[in-house]
Amino acid sequence: MKKFFAKVLLLGACAGSAAILMIVLIDGVIMPYIVDVPSVKIPRLHALDASKAAERLGQWGLKMGIVDSLHHKSIVRGAVIDQTPQAGQRVKRGRRITVTLSKGPRYYPVPNLGGVSLREARLQLESNQLQIGAILYVSSDEMPQTAVIDQSPVAGTPLARGASVDLRISNGPLSSPKRVPNLTQVPIDSAEDTLRKYEMQLGRIDSRINNDYPPGTILSQTPAANARVPRNTRINLSVSARRVDNGDQP
Numbered sequence: 001m002k003k004f005f006a007k008v009l010l011l012g013a014c015a016g017s018a019a020i021l022m023i024v025l026i027d028g029v030i031m032p033y034i035v036d037v038p039s040v041k042i043p044r045l046h047a048l049d050a051s052k053a054a055e056r057l058g059q060w061g062l063k064m065g066i067v068d069s070l071h072h073k074s075i076v077r078g079a080v081i082d083q084t085p086q087a088g089q090r091v092k093r094g095r096r097i098t099v100t101l102s103k104g105p106r107y108y109p110v111p112n113l114g115g116v117s118l119r120e121a122r123l124q125l126e127s128n129q130l131q132i133g134a135i136l137y138v139s140s141d142e143m144p145q146t147a148v149i150d151q152s153p154v155a156g157t158p159l160a161r162g163a164s165v166d167l168r169i170s171n172g173p174l175s176s177p178k179r180v181p182n183l184t185q186v187p188i189d190s191a192e193d194t195l196r197k198y199e200m201q202l203g204r205i206d207s208r209i210n211n212d213y214p215p216g217t218i219l220s221q222t223p224a225a226n227a228r229v230p231r232n233t234r235i236n237l238s239v240s241a242r243r244v245d246n247g248d249q250p
Contacts, residue, residue: 037093044087045080050101053080061093069101073160077104105160112155113148118169121148125165133164136197137178139231143170171199171231180235182225188216188239195235203234207241215242 040060045053054064072081082100085091108128113121122132143149149168153159171178181198183191192202208219222236223229 039090039092042083042085042087042089042091042097045083045097045099046087047075047079049079050099053099057097062091063094063096065096065098066101067098069103071104071106072102073105075102075104077102107158107160108163110151110153110155110157110159110165113151113165113167114155115143116148118146118148118167121151121167129161130159131162131164133166134197135166136168137171137199138168139172139174139176139178139199140170141173145170145172145176174231177228178231178233180221180223180225180227180229180233183218183221183235183237184225185213186218187214188218188237191218191237199231200229201232201234203236205237205239208238209243210240211243213240215240 040062042062043056043060045056048056050064050066057064067084070081075081079102080099081102084098091097108130110130111124111128113124116124118135125131138149140149147170149170151168152166159165178199180200181194183194186194188205195202203222210217210219213219217240218237219240220238223233
């Protein structure tokens with residue numbers, strides 16, 4: 001007998017829910033189509049705050065319903081991302097326009113990279129939808145070579161997807177040889193800054209005629225890329241220069 005009454009109650013609850021759903025459908029969807037009411041053009045709600053969107057719809061005799069909320073990198077929290085039906089369509093007054101609201105950008109916490117290798121730091125950042133930013137190599141007698149000394153921003157900082165984290169990387173002990181960066185085909189304007197990041201210094205610069213590259217492009221370097229040299233070694237560069245023909249004279 002208890003099971004019988006339980007089934008009766010369950011059926012009653014289902015019937016009540018179905019009745020409520022039917023009333024909502026009739027009021028919001030069916031009635032506006034069968035009742036002879038004027039049609040209006042749906043306004044554009046994109047990026048409007050929910051209250052302003054509802055107000056704008058109300059000015060045209062329309063209603064608003066919220067169906068979902070999603071993260072969006074550029075639309076602020078609580079503003080409209082999408083609407084159904086779309087703006088510009090004509091519907092009868094009283095129709096309910098459903099909208100999806102923004103939760104704002106999704107943020108990802110910066111992992112603690114202290115002491116891990118540069119390769120591991122890259123993997124951890126990528127798994128958190130972040131990336132490596134500027135890298136500065138610094139000699140250290142405490143941290144092993146290629147290990148992260150510190151980072152900016154610090155661990156735990158929430159960042160938007162794709163944001164960069166700058167790293168200071170151990171370049172080994174002060175007395176150990178340092179790797180020379182590859183500067184070929186790099187503009188001379190950025191050479192000094194790049195060398196400073198690798199604990200090197202800019203040496204002599206000479207020019208060679210070469211019309212295959214824009215003027216000021218580094219063609220060669222001494223010592224060569226990947227050579228191991230003492231800290232603060234001066235790197236000599238040869239850069240491209242353009243041949244001036246008679247036709248180039250004004």
